Amino acid sequence: MSQIDAVIFDIGNVLIQWQPENFYDRTVGEARRRAFFADTNIHHHHEQIDAGASLPGMIDSLVPQYPEYEAELRMWNDNWNDLAAPAIPHSVRLLDALVDKGMTVFTLTNFGHDNFPLSQAVYPFLNRFNREYVSGRLKLIKPDPAIYAHVEADCGIDPDRLLFADDRTENITAAAARGWQTHLFEHPQGWADRLVAEGLLTAEEAT
Template sequence: MTIDHIVFDIGKVLIHYDPNIPFSRIIPDAEERRWFFENVCTHDWNVEQDRGREWPVAEAELIAQYPEREAQIRAFRKHWHEMVPHAYEGSVAILESLIDAGRDVTMLTNFAADTFRHARELFPFLNRPRGVTVSGEIFLIKPDVEIYRLHAKNFGLDPARTIFIDDSAANVEGAKAAGWQAVQFIDAERLRADLAAFGITV
């Protein structure tokens, strides 16, 4: 099957993400920091911002439960930019090579709407693809099959001729459930090999 459309995830595929970077300073004790991420600013709590919940609402919810942690809770959004310290040069080079070669490249990401706007300022290459679907702007998140269908509809993609690149196995399976081809991102070298298997050389 010929691939006409290439869709990239962003976090942990094109840019690094690690909330421990600022919080290793904010909560120096490793055990306390682990507890904080497991009980207060949890993965599930953060995912709701990716689904479209506004940060002030998210913060207020946690502060009501953990008033003594208010400063640390507010620090999550305040220091978000420190959590994305750099891009992955290898995968960005692949993205840009595909665009330069005239390939149709878009992006599909679980991202809060406001932090994605900030990410575009920090990483200008995010403005190069033809477009992007941001979960926080449409109130859907991967791996819900509907977000893949909406992206395909909005960008005129033929699902069978679309390949999706994501670091999450669950998100890869979601794309496959929508009729897309999909590969799990490990590193740039592996991605080049995976794309080559679909007849895409970079």
């Protein structure tokens, strides 16, 4: 009998690939992409979105600072569902299998409040969580201990009965420090094996 009461999924690079460089390489070419990312430090600015800022608002504020990259900046908003793509099929099957078995499943994700619904619209599996802990809504961001404390207080489940999968070591470390069960996501098969080991899925269900 598993001692896990809820399974918690990160989204980026767990359920959906988050490598926006791939989109820009296809559309503007690698050299232009490298210059754009280096000159604008776009990943750093995107952290504001995860922390609660508006995505289109951020882009509007950056265009006057980097007018030579206006087209690329607009793509960050206008082509969101090309940047946050594609889905990771095996991980999605694991989520669906857990939900179909009646397991309580949450997401704890660094994601903007206005672009998360855009992803939900094209990826129906992102609507299957019992609870959604989205950093842009909470204005708290992993690995801040406060976001984990919020999850605990909101769901009322003891930390040692939560199993959390994330692809970033610092996020896993912060959760483990609060007593959560954790899994550093490196590939879907490893996560599948962990769910089977916990007795949450059978080997067949985890394929």
